Amino acid sequence: MKEQNNIPTGKVERAGKFVTTGLKVGTNYIKHYTRKLMDPSVTKEELHQDNAADIYNTLSNLKGSALKVAQMLSMDKGMLPKAYTEKFAMSQYSAPPLSGPLVVNTFVKTLGKSPTQLFDRFDLHASNAASIGQVHKAVKNGKELAVKIQYPGVANSVKSDLRIVKPFAIRIVGMKEADMDKYFEEIETKLLEETDYKLELERSMALSAACAHIPGLLFPGYYPEYSSERIITMDWLNGMHLKEFLQTNPSQEIRNKIGQALWDFYQFQVHALKQVHADPHPGNFLMQANGTVAIFDFGCVKVIPEDFYTNYFLLVDKEVLKDTDRRHQIYTNLEMIHPTDSPKEVAFFSELFQHMIDLMTLPFTLETFDFGNETYFNEIYAYMDELYNMKEVRESKVARGSSHSLYINRTYFGLYSILSDLKANIITSQHRIQRLVAGEQPE
Amino acid sequence: MDKNSIRNAYKLYLLENGKEPVSVYMLCKKLDMPESSFYEFYSSLEAVEQDIWLSVFEETVSQLRADETYHQYNAQEKLLSFYFLWVSKLRDDRSYFLLQKDIFHIPLVYRKKLHTFKTAFYEFAAALIKEGYVSSEIKERKYVSDQYVHGFWVQALFVLKYWLEDTSVNFELTDAAIEKAVHLSFQLIGTNTLDSILDFGKFLFMKR
Numbered sequence: 001m002k003e004q005n006n007i008p009t010g011k012v013e014r015a016g017k018f019v020t021t022g023l024k025v026g027t028n029y030i031k032h033y034t035r036k037l038m039d040p041s042v043t044k045e046e047l048h049q050d051n052a053a054d055i056y057n058t059l060s061n062l063k064g065s066a067l068k069v070a071q072m073l074s075m076d077k078g079m080l081p082k083a084y085t086e087k088f089a090m091s092q093y094s095a096p097p098l099s100g101p102l103v104v105n106t107f108v109k110t111l112g113k114s115p116t117q118l119f120d121r122f123d124l125h126a127s128n129a130a131s132i133g134q135v136h137k138a139v140k141n142g143k144e145l146a147v148k149i150q151y152p153g154v155a156n157s158v159k160s161d162l163r164i165v166k167p168f169a170i171r172i173v174g175m176k177e178a179d180m181d182k183y184f185e186e187i188e189t190k191l192l193e194e195t196d197y198k199l200e201l202e203r204s205m206a207l208s209a210a211c212a213h214i215p216g217l218l219f220p221g222y223y224p225e226y227s228s229e230r231i232i233t234m235d236w237l238n239g240m241h242l243k244e245f246l247q248t249n250p251s252q253e254i255r256n257k258i259g260q261a262l263w264d265f266y267q268f269q270v271h272a273l274k275q276v277h278a279d280p281h282p283g284n285f286l287m288q289a290n291g292t293v294a295i296f297d298f299g300c301v302k303v304i305p306e307d308f309y310t311n312y313f314l315l316v317d318k319e320v321l322k323d324t325d326r327r328h329q330i331y332t333n334l335e336m337i338h339p340t341d342s343p344k345e346v347a348f349f350s351e352l353f354q355h356m357i358d359l360m361t362l363p364f365t366l367e368t369f370d371f372g373n374e375t376y377f378n379e380i381y382a383y384m385d386e387l388y389n390m391k392e393v394r395e396s397k398v399a400r401g402s403s404h405s406l407y408i409n410r411t412y413f414g415l416y417s418i419l420s421d422l423k424a425n426i427i428t429s430q431h432r433i434q435r436l437v438a439g440e441q442p443e
Numbered sequence: 444m445d446k447n448s449i450r451n452a453y454k455l456y457l458l459e460n461g462k463e464p465v466s467v468y469m470l471c472k473k474l475d476m477p478e479s480s481f482y483e484f485y486s487s488l489e490a491v492e493q494d495i496w497l498s499v500f501e502e503t504v505s506q507l508r509a510d511e512t513y514h515q516y517n518a519q520e521k522l523l524s525f526y527f528l529w530v531s532k533l534r535d536d537r538s539y540f541l542l543q544k545d546i547f548h549i550p551l552v553y554r555k556k557l558h559t560f561k562t563a564f565y566e567f568a569a570a571l572i573k574e575g576y577v578s579s580e581i582k583e584r585k586y587v588s589d590q591y592v593h594g595f596w597v598q599a600l601f602v603l604k605y606w607l608e609d610t611s612v613n614f615e616l617t618d619a620a621i622e623k624a625v626h627l628s629f630q631l632i633g634t635n636t637l638d639s640i641l642d643f644g645k646f647l648f649m650k651r
Binding site: 098099100101102104105106108109110114116124152153156 | 510511512516519520523524527528531611613615616618619622
C-alpha cells in the first residue's frame with residue numbers, strides 16, 4: 001500500500017477535492033453515454049462502479065470525518081446502488097497510512113518515549129487503518145499488542161468537513177436547513193468525541209468489563225500506561241472481518257452463534273447499560289472460526305437519555321400502540337409528529353410510521369427470528385423506496401424524529417445488516433432480553 | 444565555565460531583560476566571570492547567538508544519528524524526522540526563539556544570526572539529496588538539482604515560522620504542516636512535475 005504523507009486539512013483544499021470528484025463523476029457519465037451509444041448493452045452497473053471508485057478515492061484522501069460519512073453511507077445498503085456499497089465497504093477497513101517519523105513523533109510527544117523504547121518490537125508500517133487513525137502491531141513481553149494512533153489535527157478538521165458535507169446532505173435529504181441543525185449538532189458532538197482517545201479508553205474499559213459475561217464475546221485488554229490522548233494500546237486480536245469470514249463458508253451453527261452473541265451484546269447495552277456501542281460497521285468486529293466474536297473500538301458510544309428510552313421502546317409494545325391517542329402522544333414525544341402538523345398530516349404520517357415500526361420491530365415480537373430471510377429485508381427496502389418516492393414525503397420539508405434516534409436507528413440498522421449478512425437464525429424473545437438485563441445467563 | 448553555560452546565560456539575559464546585552468561586559472557580569480575568559484570561548488556576542496541556533500541543530504542531528512530506526516529511513520523520512528525532532532528541541536526554549544522573530548524581517552541583516560546553522564544545514568541537506576539520488580527518490584537534473592539545498596533551507600525557515608506562529612494545542616498543526624511540506628517538496632523534485640514546469644517556462648521565454 002502506498003503511504004499517505006498528507007491529510008488535506010485546509011477547508012479550501014478539502015473543498016477542492018470534492019470539486020474534482022464532481023468533475024470526474026461528470027466525465028464518467030459522459031463516458032457512459034458515449035459507450036452506450038456505440039454499444040446499447042452497456043449497463044449502468046459499470047457507471048456506478050466508476051463513480052464509486054472516484055468518490056472512494058476522494059474520501060480516502062480526505063480521511064477523518066469524510067471517511068466516517070462514507071462509512072455511514074455504506075451502512076445503509078439498499079439506499080445506494082450495489083457498486084457504491086461494495087467500494088464504500090472497502091473504506092471501512094483500508095485507507096493509506098501516514099509516515100513512520102510522524103508515528104514516532106506522536107509517541108515521543110504524548111508518551112515521552114519512542115515506540116522502540118516502549119515495546120520489544122514495533123512495526124513502523126501500519127497493519128490497517130482506522131477511520132481517524134491507523135493501527136500498528138507491537139510486541140511487549142511476548143504479548144502481541146495493537147496500537148492505534150490518531151492523525152494530528154483531526155479534531156480541527158471535523159468541523160470544516162461537516163460544513164462542506166452539510167450542503168450536500170441537505171440537498172440529498174431535501175430538508176430545511178434549520179431543521180437539520182439538531183442532527184448535525186449530534187453528529188458533530190459524536191465525531192468530536194471519537195477524536196478524544198482518553199474518553200474512548202475509559203469507555204472501552206468500562207463497557208468491555210460490563211459485557212464480559214455475555215457468552216460468545218471476546219474483548220481485548222487495554223493498557224492505559226501505553227495510551228495517551230493520541231494513542232490507544234490493546235491486545236492484538238486475531239480473526240476475520242465479516243466478508244472474509246463469510247468466504248470461509250462457516251456452518252449455520254457457527255453463524256447463529258455469532259449472530260446470537262452480537263444480538264445479546266446490543267440488547268444488554270441498550271436495556272441494561274443505557275449506553276451503546278453505536279458504530280456497528282463490520283470493521284469493528286473480528287470473527288473467529290469457533291464462533292466467538294471480538295469487539296473493540298468504543299469510539300462512538302451513544303448514551304441513551306431516560307425519557308427517550310421510555311418513549312422509543314414503548315413503540316415495541318403492541319398493546320400500547322392499539323390506543324390511537326397514546327400512540328400520537330408517543331410520536332409527538334419522539335418529534336415524529338409536530339404540534340404544527342395539520343390533522344391530515346398527522347393521520348398520514350402516523351400511518352407511515354406505524355407500518356415502518358411494525359416492519360422494523362418484527363424480530364422483537366417473535367420468539368426466534370431468521371435474519372437470513374431475504375423477503376423480510378426486501379420488504380423493508382421496498383417500503384423505504386416507496387416512502388422515498390411518495391410525493392407527500394418528498395414535499396414535506398419538516399424534519400421528523402428526535403436527534404437521539406439518529407444513532408440508535410443507525411445502531412439497529414447496522415446490527416440488522418450484519419445479522420442479515422450472517423444469515424443468522426437467533427432467539428429474539430423478550431424473555432431472553434429480560435434475563436440478560438437481570439444479569440442472568442441466557443439459557 | 445564552558446560554551447554551554449555562556450549560551451544559557453545569554454538566553455536567560457535576553458528572556459529576563461527582553462533585549463540583548465549591550466556588551467560582553469554585561470553578560471560576563473551576570474556570569475560572574477572576567478571578560479577576558481569570555482574570549483576564550485567566543486569572539487563576540489553575535490558568535491554566541493549564532494552558536495545557539497547551531498547547537499540546537501547539532502543536538503538534533505546527533506540524536507537522530509544515535510537512533511537505530513533513523514538509519515533505516517529513506518531520505519524523505521529522514522528529513523521528516525529531522526523536522527519533528529528539531530521543532531521539539533526548539534520547544535525547550537520557545538520563549539527565547541519567539542523573541543528571535545526579527546530573523547524574518549526585511550532587510551535580511553538579522554538573518555546573520557543563522558549563518559553557521561545555515562552552513563551546517565546545507566551540508567546535512569546535501570547529504571540527504573545524494574541519498575535521494577541513490578534511492579531514486581530524487582531526480583538528478585542538470586544545473587537545477589544543485590539548487591535543491593536552497594529549497595530545503597527555505598522549507599526549514601517555513602517550518603520555523605509556522606511553528607513560531609502556531610497556536611494549536613501541543614503544536615499539532617505544525618506536525619501536519621511538516622508532513623505536507625516535506626511530501627510536496629519530494630513530489631516536486633521526485634517526479635516529472637518540475638520538468639514540465641521548466642519546459643513550460645522555457646517555452647514561454649522563447650516566445651518573447
